[in-house]
Amino acid sequence: LNTSLWARTEDLFMEFEVDIHFTAHEHVYEKSEPVYRYGLCPNATSRSWKNEQQYIDPACPLYVVTGSAGSMEVFGNNWLREPEWTHPSRTNMFGFLSVGFEARAEEPFQGHTLHLDYVATAEVTPGKADGFSADRFALVRTEAGQRQRREIVRNLLGGARTESE
Numbered sequence: 001l002n003t004s005l006w007a008r009t010e011d012l013f014m015e016f017e018v019d020i021h022f023t024a025h026e027h028v029y030e031k032s033e034p035v036y037r038y039g040l041c042p043n044a045t046s047r048s049w050k051n052e053q054q055y056i057d058p059a060c061p062l063y064v065v066t067g068s069a070g071s072m073e074v075f076g077n078n079w080l081r082e083p084e085w086t087h088p089s090r091t092n093m094f095g096f097l098s099v100g101f102e103a104r105a106e107e108p109f110q111g112h113t114l115h116l117d118y119v120a121t122a123e124v125t126p127g128k129a130d131g132f133s134a135d136r137f138a139l140v141r142t143e144a145g146q147r148q149r150r151e152i153v154r155n156l157l158g159g160a161r162t163e164s165e
Helices: 005-015 143-156
Strands: 020-023 029-031 046-049 052-056 062-066 095-104 111-125 128-142
Touching: 005 143, 029 111, 029 128, 052 111, 062 095, 111 143, 128 143
Parallel strands: 020 062, 052 128
Antiparallel strands: 029 062, 046 052, 095 111, 111 128
16 A cells, blocks of 8 residues: 555545646646556557547556746756656646637537646737647546446445445
8 A cells, every 4th residue: 555645645636536636836737647656547548639648547646737828947968767657648848728618418428528628828819828738638538438438447445335326
């Protein structure tokens, strides 16, 4: 049993079905794949669809650092080793995260989709702010996938029944 604060927090995220954990402090943008205990989530499924990376019913949360709107800090390309579960999205370009929600009734993706787009800002023309999509992704939740997620979470947490059922 791992009793570290991070492990206990991560178990709470799993138990209460947290989809995405947003944090900011480092003045960078970075996104992980769905992870648990520093490894890829057992059921992590994704696809590229309409210019965005879609994560379909992951049992584990994604982690997003959105601290790029702040003081300019210069980090070398190797300032921190990127683990295998980090999506290649790290940047220290100023920007913001745009979030949209979509409810779907059509099969096979009956459920909900959260669309996220990291827009890096730039001053292409002097005095005129502009931006471009630097990382576009979505979290797709289907009814069937949620049932499967609860079973995976029970197994990962040692068979304990989750409170959210």
